[in-house]
Amino acid sequence: MRLPSLIIGVLLGVTAIPAPSAAAVRSQPGCGRVTAAAVAGYADSTMPQRLSRDRVPGAVMSVVSGGRTQFARGYGFADVARHTPMDPQRSLVRIASITKLFTWAAVMQQVEAGRLDLNADVNRYLTGFRVPATFPAPVTLGALLSHTAGFEDRVIGTGARTAGDVPPLADELAAAMPARVRPPGEITAYSNYGAALAGYVVAQVSGEPWDRYVQRHLLDPLGMAHSTATEPVPPALAGDLARSYDSDAEPPAPIPFTFDTLSPDGAISASAADMAKFMTAHLDGGRGILSPDTTALMHARSFGADPRLGGYAHGFMDRVMNGHRVLMHDGSWEGFQSALVLVPGCDLGLFVSANGTNGVDTVSAVVDGFMGRFAPPTGAADPTGAPVAGVGGTSPAVAQPGFYAPTRRAATTVERLTTLLGEFRLTVAGDGTVHFKGRTWIPQGDGVYRRDDGKDHLMFRSGPGSARYVATDGPAYELLGSAEEPLVNAAVVLAVLGLGLSAVAVPLAAGWRRLRPRGPVLAARWRVSRALAATAALLAVAFLVGLTVTLTTGTGDFLYAVPTSFRVLLTLPLVMLALAAVALAGTVTGWRGSGARVASRIHQVVLLAVPAGLTWFLWQWNLLGWQFG
Structure with a gap:
């Protein structure tokens, strides 16, 4: 939690102020009378x-x-x-x-x-x-x-x-x-x-x-x-x-x-x-x-x-x-x-x-x-001047659009996933105006931007290597890589869900063949590989549904410890990967002589892409295994 934060200039240390004995304190210049x-x-x-x-x-x-x-x-x-x-x-x-x-x-x-x-x-x-x-x-x-x-x-x-x-x-x-x-x-x-x-x-x-x-x-x-x-x-x-x-x-x-x-x-x-x-x-x-x-x-x-x-x-x-x-x-x-x-x-x-x-x-x-x-407004102008190296280890940088997340975030544990919930898109208009966190930031010159209500300021900073930051009067934010952007991850998740749900076609097709035994006879290895790939895809869907439910309804218990239900949920991807590995091996070795039609072969590749896509998402957000720190 943060209260509204505002402008800061080059400031000096504070000296003690003698305390008058009167109950009503004489106001200082620019200060209201306190009684x-x-x-x-x-x-x-x-x-x-x-x-x-x-x-x-x-x-x-x-x-x-x-x-x-x-x-x-x-x-x-x-x-x-x-x-x-x-x-x-x-x-x-x-x-x-x-x-x-x-x-x-x-x-x-x-x-x-x-x-x-x-x-x-x-x-x-x-x-x-x-x-x-x-x-x-x-x-x-x-x-x-x-x-x-x-x-x-x-x-x-x-x-x-x-x-x-x-x-x-x-x-x-x-x-x-x-x-x-x-x-x-x-x-x-x-x-x-x-x-x-x-x-x-x-x-x-x-x-x-x-x-x-x-x-x-x-x-x-x-x-x-x-x-x-x-x-x-x-x-x-x-x-x-x-x-x-x-x-x-x-x-x-x-x-x-x-x-x-x-x-x-x-x-x-x-x-x-x-x-x-x-x-x-x-x-x-x-x-x-x-x-x-x-x-x-x-x-x-x-x-x-x-x-x-x-x-x-x-x-x-x-x-x-x-x-x-x-x-x-x-x-x-x-x-x-x-x-x-x-x-x-x-x-x-x-x-x-x-x-x-x-x-x-x-x-x-x-x-x-x-x-x-x-402590009413003094009418003092915003601090300006030539860009200078701050006390910290960053230097002035040009405005860079993209998605930014607070520097206060997890990086090596499952809590890294919360980054997706706290990202902010930053855009730069043709006139140099910055749009960030739902507000407009107006350039003041020399790299300083003032929020439209005057209650915050922003600067772009460059750290060692490729680190890029947005520093404000309050929190700082870091530019994310494309793999961390919400649109990219949303596309992957939606693809996994959409393609994964197509796995229900496998048991339906198997049941239809039993009722009406027509067409080529499928090799046993192919049938098993299809079943395993479909199961792995459905487990991927089940995991994403469970993860969504956890994030929207059950995060309060994480303050105390990792809930058992979440530990169990994290076993699904491991089972999915095991099934997918066996399905992939069976698909490769049984591709020839499988007796499958072209549509079935394409669908098998699609199903195997589902756990692959989810694995990328899991790796990206430390959800493979139990990475609790």
Whole structure:
């Protein structure tokens, strides 16, 4: 999940802003005046309508400025069945990936203490397992913080239904390490595994489990007494844990608590009031958790494909909204959708969380409206200038049409198939305008393209070898080869289905011959080969039908483990290949003297082409065998 991301220019580190004692904070140039009444007026007029429109049971929101909490309020229900209202002081929401900001802060604490080096090979701090040396350059903590380590993505097995199903973090990291698919520092590819690995490194050098470290060194010093990094939530807080809901159900249905097997990437549950304390610390030079110098370092840009685009600031998403530099992060887990937004130039922080699956729309609308009110557009022009080499390992490139997929995707496991579901076609018009992801991107000169609503920017980048990317203020996308394009794969699948269904003609013809024994007598080898080829073709059809059903109805269970039904489904192609191999051998050796007519011979070749076509598709998407990683 990502909130709308916007322009980024060449940005400097952030300095701490002294906190005035007045409840009403004097507005900075270009910033709105922040008062409890003003924020309440906005939130009260916006949140209830959005919750109703988006079918979300409840939400919480907190706003900080001037070194204090200016506003904290709950809306709707934390628990619908118990009619428990959302309470900003007590209701714990699962902040999901915003947890990473605590993990990154923990890393920066250890950097400050001299125990960690952001530029060192992460293997220096690991025991029991190591990150393989797939590329000459090692994976560093700095690469983990900027999501440029080059790991592929994975989802299977990252959730658990019970605490007993959660392995020790070290075991999970060792057993489920994703493959390194690109050199570190080349381009961003958001990685939950990378964050979990960084959290484990903190545990290694500190001698404390990650959740205990966060409690003792971050939550406790900030007085975040109604927050926890532990799963399950401790009994003293469990009664205040909000529930999340499936907004598409009628009525919205509660979603069971889901454990995170990579806890440093998303396990924290916190109240909105506590999150206000975390935001205040960051806006006040790290008070209570980091030194001002370390905070300034953490807030400084650490990676960007180009300085004119959004990037990362040591774990924070580094963006520009309405002309203001913004440090932010979002999170999505179960049905919770959350966002944390800091506007250092306005001494302003916003946290908002909704407990329904449609809450992504709620949160996005609330953030956009809040920024428009309290950090309004400055009128600053888009960043322009001569193309420059970005912090990363790419260089400017010409616009290239084709199909692009997010860099955050699987490459070596069965999850690679999800690439087909997340591809976007990019076209370039004669006037240079780019059409991508359903939007129009207008050239601004010097390789920068602005989205038609002004809320995002795009650049074409070239990596080592043949890698070609589209970098935006948010995610990056990679140009796919022709074999990965959806039209090519759709054509292959449709051909397999159409030709495979013709296999029913074989038993029908055999039955007809038995009823009316006319024509040439077919050799036994030919009859057996025909039957085997027809069976193999029908198995191909059955597999594709089963795969379609799985992708459209049964993907939820993959979060916990590979379902047995999918493991069984993957046996069909292996049986198909065995039958097809025998059928091919029998066809070749029995071609002469088979007694078959020309039509039957042609049809036999067609049937043998069916498993061949499906085999190409299976090989392309790692579906031959059980490639689960």
